[in-house]
Amino acid sequence: MKKVFQRTVGGVAMASLPAIVMAADINIDGEQQATNWTAIAMFGAFVGLTLWITAWAARRTKTVSDFYTAGGNVTGFQNGLAIAGDFMSAASFLGISAQIFTDGYDGLIYSIGFLVGWPIIMFLMAERLRNLGKFTFGDVASYRFSPTPIRSFAAFSTLAVVLFYLIAQMVGAGQLIRLLFGLPYEYAVMIVGVLMIMYVLFGGMTATTWVQITKAVMLLSGASFMAIMVLAQFNFSPEALFARAVEVKTGLAGAGGAAPAEAAAQGRSIMGPGNFLKDPISAISFGMALMFGTAGLPHILMRFFTVPDAREARKSVLWASTWIGYFYVLTFIIGFGAIVLVATNPAFLAPDGGLRGGGNMAAIHLAQAVGGDVFLGFISAVAFATILAVVAGLTLSGASAISHELYATVIKKGHADSKGELRVSRITTLALGVIAIGLGIGFEGQNVAFMVSLAFALAASGNFPVLLMVLLWKGCTTRGAVAGGFLGVLTALVLMILSPSIWVTVLGNETAIFPYTSPALFSMAVAFGTIWLVSVLDRSPRAAIDRSAFDEQQVRSETGIGASAASVH
Template identity: 70%
Template sequence: MKSSLQRTLATTLATSLMLSATGSALAAGGDIGDTAKQATNWTAIVLFVAFVAGTLWITKWAASKTRSAADFYTAGGGITGFQNGLAIAGDYMSAASFLGISAQVMISGYDGLIYSIGFLVGWPILTFLLAERLRNLGKFTFADVAGYRFAQGPFRMFAASGTLVVVAFYLIAQMVGAGQLIKLLFGLDYWIAVVLVGVLMMVYVLFGGMTATTWVQIIKACMLLAGVTFMGFMIMSKYGFSFETLFAEGVKVKTAIAEAGGKEPDVAAKLGLSIMGPGGFIKDPISAISFGMALMFGTLGLPHILMRFFTVPDAKEARKSVGWATVWIGYFYILIFIIGFGAITMVLTNPEMADTVKGVIKGGAGTANMAAVLVAKSVGGDVFYGFISAVAFATILAVVAGLTLSGASAVSHDLYATVFKNGKADSASELRVSRLTTLTLGVIAVLLGIVFEKQNVAFMVALAFAIAASANFPVLLLSVLWKGCTTKGAVIGGFLGLVSSVGLTIVSPSVWEATFGNPPGSAWFPYTSPALFSMTIGFVGVWLFSVLDKSGQADKERAAFEAQQVRSETGFGASGASGH
């Protein structure tokens, strides 16, 4: 039944893509503009269909191996450190990284680096502080680790809430990126593109679980790294492998755009040069610090990243995973910065792709996210453009699948199996709940993707990072490293971090004004990221309510810290590949 359903889906998808290409003039919405001209790129269509068919075959293969909850959530713990490092990189190098950061560099220049550096510097902390402990203490979810010695009911309620909110915000960015990409490539209406991605994502997770998700992420990481390597090489070769020449050309383009916009020559020159310094994107020190903290510490609270450490057999492989992931991610971010400047010099000067007077990509709001894809067309023609479009699509599907799986596991494992069934749920019923959650999350992701159509995808992910840094990270760090942490402290402090980060995000300019359409200056919270404030609230809340907790239960939890520490550092008693 599964294989026939997958064959039907693959055929339907291939047919719909072909029809959308040939009939794009009729299907395109009014805001697509010149993007509908790309719809007859048969190379891109063939590569898209080939990738989808290949990944559906992987899903079919993985479905045959997914027999238990352990197989579904963690691929049975049988992934090697090198494979998991590539899969983590594939999970982490999301639409926000590939599409969003390159777009931000194209718009703001140097300031776009805050994303690359912020996203990257969390990994050494993860390596040295948490990776080994995560594998030794965990089973399926981050709540297994943080809640090791706590009362399971209230703690799992918090952990599931934190996971689902982070997953929801992260999903928005991926769905927006997917929608803009398919809209650009095939001339489909944006909402149809988002629905298409949602359907495919649900198929991968429903049938293949973590095994399919892992291999889709590995394949996607290899394709993406190969693609950005070629793009970086071609851009640098055009400028004699001189960063100075590349940057100087970018300054010239930005200066010319400012002059075309009516600026005086001296003002235009300053505006052009401003892309080589900070201040264009984040204009005050508090916002910069808060934003950087969100990106750095948010990594340590992302449920879909933490979940990947349970797919390896032991702590040694977990450390190796982070080592390899850091290598690939660091290399990728260097190239993304080059691609962002390449978009300034190649895309913004091309009248077929951009309004060269205004310095914006054609096609309406949100199409700035397509900067990297258009650079690919500039350096490699239609064939490479089709390849990179397929890779970008693969990027989104891989990340969305990982996110959905972590959200589904939070509901089925943390809430259903542990809280509602008191740990007595059988594997089959837990899997059934997980798949129902996957369907629900898919629908929510599609709806949110449509609502947030005009947002920069990197910025939407930054908001998810702020929430992860404020809610999940303080609880995870203090529960693992501090003897005094109690259930009451973790739950109240975690919820304080979660509520404050979500609340401040909603009333910040990025959502209150940009998304809800309120007038400029009306936002209640003036900074771009709440992390500096909400993360402090989270840490203080966990500490304060733990210290104030004088109950007998709290004393037992403090006494259990020594046993937790022994297991977290030695792995004694940890479940291996066969012990799940």
């Protein structure tokens, strides 16, 4: 039946689509029940597998180092896969394929922006981070700076980024579970929260890393299969796929009441950048947030401390960017495949013409279109594990912000024992899990992609400027870094609230005070400017210590002499 629809629903036949949808809808509910059982079985198997990994890892998690950085024993290849796993989040997989499904080419702008941060990390930061750090980026920043203020900033900015990122993932997970199991949204979010707490609490970084690796491999294979199945229908000719997608979009626009010329233009529009970034400043600012945000994400930075040395850190970046780049090419094909196979199939459409289960579910429906119920179950289970693993990694870096930055250094003044620190980070994990469940429920209607870009903008405005200046500029002082970091994050937060997405859409005001899509261009300028100005004017005794310790920091960051080694099991 699906095949019949794909063939007959062309441009002209689109007009009768609503009637078909109404008729088909009754059928689908019956069918959906059967689908659910397959999906549930796949889910059960996958969750069981990841729990087994957690249990295995728990036996190996004895020290703080094990908990935060898997003992520093992860290889570059493994870490690259785990980083790719961290990065191929629900927002990437579901969000970007959905963006392509709706707007076509615009989705690729997201993909490229998410990817180009990696070379920056590689060329300027990765090796130095590995040589200087121990567990967190606060360790790096406090190498030559006064620990209390700089770690307070690290904890603040890490929690801010983690929280916004967490909300996005929780909302995505909730929608996915609701679609597949028909569970109420609140229960769906709670299940995600409880599982996430279990992974982090018992397994720590070892479990999180292995769950990421497992999931990255399965997601890459699943996405490859989908892309191949889509291309196979067009004799592996992308041109034929694009041509069909344009035809489908033209048909949809025509069915929506557009005149033939206008419908053709709308169909064509999916092949070029559209209305996603309207003005030049938004485009540049958004581009900056994506590029530099990557280099400031705490859960990504933390991954550089899980490898034994700078060489492995380098390898992990290369593997990570290779997998991520490959994945984004697949996502592009999947998005266009969804236009061709999902948008034309009434089985996947809601009565109002949108996608069943919400706009983010394009890739999930495509899985069913190309691989049937079993593959739908597989992709859903992988997508769910994706969210779980990303959420676990985020929670872990949030927990480290509290236990390692605030508890061990600021409160205990560096005299906390490993056991106490581990206890605090586990309590924090529990608290973060509960907060994430609450916020996930509270933000149900929020746009997932927007929340992620907000997290990126915050990371680009706080962590990234501070880290870059700490690593590379001798004149940078504690006061400068802390003032610039705080101001950058606060500017980003305030401008985000004043921007159209929150000020108009959420708060219901008439016009936005800040008219652009992303604050990064302005907040990054504030951060860098403040760090420079305050540092230059800083004449305090502490500033002299900060500057004079640069040489030692540089020797260690360049050569790795004195860097913390992997723990021995």
